[in-house]
Amino acid sequence: MADKPRGRRFSWRGLVRVVHGDLGHVAVGLTFVYALSGLAVNHIADWDPNFRNHEEVHELGGPLAGNDEGIAQTVLARLAIRDTPQEVYRAADDQLDVVFERRTLHVTPSTGRVVDEGQEPRFLLRMANWLHLNRGKKAWTYVADTYAVGLLVLAVSGVLMLPGRRGLLGRGGLWLLVGVLVPVLYVHFSGGP
Incomplete structure (x- = not known):
């Protein structure tokens, strides 16, 4: 058999x-x-780990005339920006802000200077x-x-x-103890909670 x-x-x-x-x-x-x-x-x-910030200055060549909406449209046309702003408002007597979702144009109408600042997601x-x-x-x-x-x-x-001396009852146990002691000692010496 x-x-x-x-x-x-x-x-x-x-x-x-x-x-x-x-x-x-x-x-x-x-x-x-x-x-x-x-x-x-x-x-x-x-x-900022979420966004990359950028800033660029544009000189549009002299004063910008008109009401706030008209100035904003002129700036958008000269900078070839096709997006529609979320808001246009006076931040100061001589500063008009044109706000997009992640970008703001700070316009100085008396000089035609535009500071374009914004964020791009990482x-x-x-x-x-x-x-x-x-x-x-x-x-x-x-x-x-x-x-x-x-x-x-x-x-x-x-x-x-791992069994024996390489495992929990030997070298492994010592390393495990080190791993536990690192946060405990940090909290103790840093005056944690």
């Missing part, structure tokens, strides 16, 4: 490795988004910040919560994967 082929024995460490590897690949994409956005938003005092970074700060709420909250749980699974499975 032929021997029955023996099946592979179940290994919980093997299962942990498979789950850790597959979940880790999914987490890499989300981690890129969150890490990039985190770096950008951490330095918000130094720069495409990928603005999207990443919007997601990271959960501005979309609704379904993204579930995605973010699932990602957070996934990171916890990765952390626990990573700790359990």
Whole structure:
């Protein structure tokens, strides 16, 4: 009688490795988004991570006559701007502001000088910040919560994967302790909450 082929024995460490590897690949994409956005938003005092600001000065060659709407139309025509302003108003006696969604023209009618300032969105970074700060709420909250749980699974499975001196009972445990101590010591020495 032929021997029955023996099946592979179940290994919980093997299962942990498979789950850790597959979940880790999914987490890499989300981690890129969150890490990039985190770096950008951490330095918000130094720069605007959502918009690129610009300013340009135009000299239209002398005084501009007429009422506010007429002056605004003259400026738009000379600068070849086809967009319709959201608002035209006097910011001061000799300053007319022509406002668009992300752009404002500051016109000095007595000289014909126009300061054109505005913002252009930083495409990928603005999207990443919007997601990271959960501005979309609704379904993204579930995605973010699932990602957070996934990171916890990765952390626990990573700790359990290596046995003995390389794992939790050895070098791995020391590194885990360092990871816990970093925020605890920072809060303690910075006088946190």
